[in-house]
Amino acid sequence: MLAKLNNIEDYACRFLLAIFVLLLFSQVILRVVFGIGLAWMEELARYAFVWFVFLGAAHATHLSAHNRLQTHINLLPRKMANGILLFVDLIWVGFSLTLAYKSLDLISLLTEFPYESPALGWSLVYVYYIFPIAFTLMAFRVLQVQYLKLVKGIEPGDVDQDEVNKITEAESNDAQNAGNVKVGN
Amino acid sequence: KTFKVGMGDPMDSDQGALAQRFEELVEELSDGEMQVELFPGGQLGSETGMIQDTRIGKLDFALVGVGNLTPYAPRLGALTMPYALRSHADAVKATTGPLAEEWNAIAEKEAGVHIVSWLYSNFRYLTNSKRPVTSLEDLQGLKIRVPQNKIMLATYQAWGASPISMSWPEVFTGLQQGVIDGQDNPDIVNYTMKFQEVQKYLTEVHYQYSLQPIVMGVRTYNKLSDEEREIIDRAGLEAQLYGLQFQLTQASQARAGMEAEGVQSATLTDEDKWISIAKEKVWPQFYEEIGGKQSFDDLQKALGH
Amino acid sequence: MAATILFSLFGALLFLGSPIVVALGVASLAVYIVNGDDITSLVELAFSAINSFPLMALPSFILAGALMGDAGIARRLIRIAEELAGPAAGGLGAAAVMACMFFGAISGSGPATTAAVGMLVIPAMIERGYGRSYPAAITATAGGLGVVIPPSMPLVIYGVTANESISGLFMAGVIPGILLGLALMIANYITSKRNGYQTEGQPYDKARVFKVLKEGFWSLMAPVVILGGIYSGLFTPTEAAVVSIFYALFVGVFIHKESSLLGLNEAFQNTTWLTGRVLIIMFTATAFGRILVEHHIPAMIAQGILSITDSLWLVWILVIAFLLVVGMFIEILATIMIVTPVLLPVMVQLGVDPIHFGIVLVVSLGIGFSTPPLGENMFISSSIANVSIEKISVRALPLVGTMVLIVLLLAFVPQLSMWLPNLMGF
Ligand code: NA
Ligand code: NA
Secondary structure, eight states, X not given: OHHHHHTHHHHHHHHHHHHHHHHHHHHHHHHHHHOOXXXXXXXXXXXXXXXXXXXXXXXXXXXXXXXXXXHHHHTSOHHHHHHHHHHHHHHHHHHHHHHHHXXXXXXXXXXXXXXXXXXXXXXXXXXXXXXXXXXXXXXXXXXXXXXXXXXXXXXXXXXXXXXXXXXXXXHOTTOOOTTOOOOOO | OEEEEEESXXXXXXXXXXXXXXXXXXXXXXXXXXXXXXXXXXXXXXXXXXXXXXXXXXXXXXXXXXXXXXXXXXXXXXXXXTTSOXXXXXXXXXXXXXXXXXXXXXXXXXXXXEEEEEEEEEEOEEEESSOOOOSXXXXXXXXXXXXXXXXXXXXXXXXXXXXXXXXXXXXXXHHHHTSOSEEEEOHHHHHHTTGGGTOOEEEEOOSOEEEEEEEEEHHHHHHSOHHHHHHHHHHHHHHHHHHHHHHHHHHHHHHHHHHHTTOEEEEOSOHHHHHHHIIIIIHHHHTTXXXXXXXXXXXXXXXXX | OHHHHHHHHHHHHHHTTOBHHHHHHHHHHHHHHHHTOOTXXXXXXXXXXXXXXXXXXXXXXXXXXXXXXXXXXXXXXHHHHHHHHTTSTTHHHHHHHHHHHHHHTTXXXXXXXXXXXXXXXXXHHHHTTOOSHHHHHHHHHHHGGGGTSSSOHHHHHHHXXXXXXXXXXXXXXXXXXXXXXXXXXXXHHHHHHHHTOOSOSOOOOHHHHHHHXXXXXXXXXXXXXXXXXXXXTSOOHHHHHHHHHHHHHHIIIIISOOOOHHHHHHHHHHHHHHHHXXXXXXXXXXXXXXXXXXXXXXXXXXXXXXXXXOOHHHHHHHHHHHHHHHHHHSOHHHHHHHHHHHHHHHHHHTTOOHHHHHHHHHHHHHHGGGSSSSOHHHHHHHHHHTOOHHHHHHHHHHHHHHHHHHHHHHHHOTHHHHHHHHHTTO
16 A cells, blocks of 8 residues: 555556547547547646646656766765765755745635636646645655665666666576666666 | 836737837837837747736736637636627727726736737638638538637537637648648738648638737736836837737738739628627627626627627 | 856756756756746746647657557567568668668657667677677667657657647658668678678568568558658647557557557556656756746857857857767757757758758757767667677767768758658648
8 A cells, every 4th residue: 555655656647648648549539530629628638748747757756767967976986976966856855845835826826816728617726736746746756765775775776777677688588787887867 | 127028929920010119119208217128939938828927927018819818817708709899990999998998907807917008910811721711601511720719619610610629830730731621810920821822712701800918917017116107008008009000001911912822812791690690609608708798798889789 | 147047057956966857947946036036937837838739749659659569560660671681791780770760660769769679689680790789889879760760759849849840840850860771771781891790681582571571561550650640631740649559559459469468557657757757857948948038048149159150061060069969968858958949049040940950950969879978779789789888889989970971961951851841841
């Protein structure tokens, strides 16, 4: 249960992805086959997509998958490298929390002067709820990854490397990643 | 003090003409104390985004289609009802004097923006690649692009066309590849978008007069001195008149340009029918949204319809 | 002032190992604070930068690419390429390039192309005496064709950033993609002659070629569905991507009978974090670019460059050199979002068509896929071939050189990119 909760963004994202892909596909079929255009389908798909992207960004943080340049940092002594990365990650936390906090301002502004989405007639506030949620989650994920690394000694995996490993494993079981320079990503 | 103005169209459009005149007037009236900087071509984002930014106070002015204000202030939607405005004179009457004050009050209260000026962008004329449209019958089954706008969608549906909602950047290729047969826009837009390259027929339909206000966030407006507010409002009104002249001369040039490139233009033989269908089938669907039947009837009465 | 804060903070954070998205975002945030602008507008930008229909092509193409691998569509395409390359000198090397071209026509990503092709071709090449580093080098380099031949994720991102037609850009990539493929095949032929990688392929056999083509029919139809759909006007690029998802599922489940729930699950999982990490950059890069525009910085840079020289040739060479260096270090999609608002106005002032510029931009940056230190294609091929990045880099050098020559050709002969889209009326 806790493990499932730990991957909440992942599950939510897969659901949202399925939703907007299905909506867009139905829209194509309706238009090409029946000549019907329904504006609300595209709009709903777009809003699902917005949620998907920001939750996906939090999920990518959980996997420590965000692109960064760190080859040169990894050459430094271990403690120093960890210190520098902790420092920039704390800036990241501050940035995320600022956005999360400020998005509440935007939501209250939208509550004061509502915006009805053109096709569905929904208040845009519902779409904007993703910002406090996703940016808070993102800050939490940054701290979680740092905690696991510095306190529990669990190095964050490298998702790109994992991808490569999956491919290589499929090819031959004895293939090691020998000689592969570890480059920050 | 420098004021930023954002707009979606390029400098050589009618939006650009209005904005440039507004800039000159503000700078002149304030003896250069107030400077205006223009950001054309969507450099500062989408119209909806720019409206948000004026409300927050990040952007000083935005020049946007009134249709993009209606999600914030549904009552402004009265101006976008089919055949609400049927002539230039209607458009002018609806955006000056007491009616202008009414819209401004609505915009300030519901959308949080103050209306500084109105750009008269003319009627959205229908173009298509299939056949000359001179009567309602000719329209049947044509695939017409509409923006994300419920009222326009419902109108074309009521007339028997197949409206398809499509975002603006896709329209040209959509027309070219036949995803859609036609679309509607004012002459100047049609010509600057080079729609004559992919459209053969044009019909003067007077169901939708395109109005584009310059808005300023109420928060920003209230922070200005009385003198500054007066300068802005006066510059807005004078620029508005200039915009009307610009429209009247440039639209006919744009049309002549399109015709020279082979577009056949036509007028409707049965526009009464188009009007009565709009009145009977479309208006009732939207009364509630735009603030009630009574207020819409009042507008129609004020315009002498 | 704003520019100084923006660039120095961005540079400092990037250097300290901060994620690109954070470096862009924090630098922008700092300018907001210094200017006294309301930060809620930054959140508003998060919404409007992502709330875009054309952008939805990105996750759709990622998902489609993954599902096409799982459906056995990719594998069959590569078999066809192998068969067609036949017994010529360096035949398998040519097959690798051709396979990347075929796969490039269904995939929008460089690394995905390298992975799909490399997995099958690299072991075969090693077995037939190409050594370990050359096969890895050629698949890594040719994998870059995946982003030039449509569909292409970098072209989607460029189209959205520059507000250009994505269909038009896709069309413009066709001839440059083929040209790059041919150039790599020539380079491969020369290398193979020199190193004695001879006639290791099987001689042509009509029956076998026919059999492979027949088995690969549904795979060959995949690019037809995607590109044919876009150019016949049936779908927009985003819709084509979505349709190809269902095409892959249909072929995988009912025809090849190879799709698995596990594969579907993995495809969904990867699409999620890949999209999240790319498109969140769209948000902060838009904020960054907006600040540049508000302070007229692109115009100033344009003037600066034009005051030094108004020779389009010289500017092209400078721009390409800059892009090659940046492409070595920074991920391609992020780079496109950052450099487009700065460079495009310069090129437009010099009379370059935005579509033409987009192609040169993407090809130049795509070369970075096969250069250290950050060379995604190279990491993949290095793992498959089990050989070090250094060794691959040496063997990739002549291939990368070939690509650079073609980029210059593409820059100086705009017709190579513009002829097809002009023909189609873009
Ligand atoms: Na491709
Ligand atoms: Na590189």
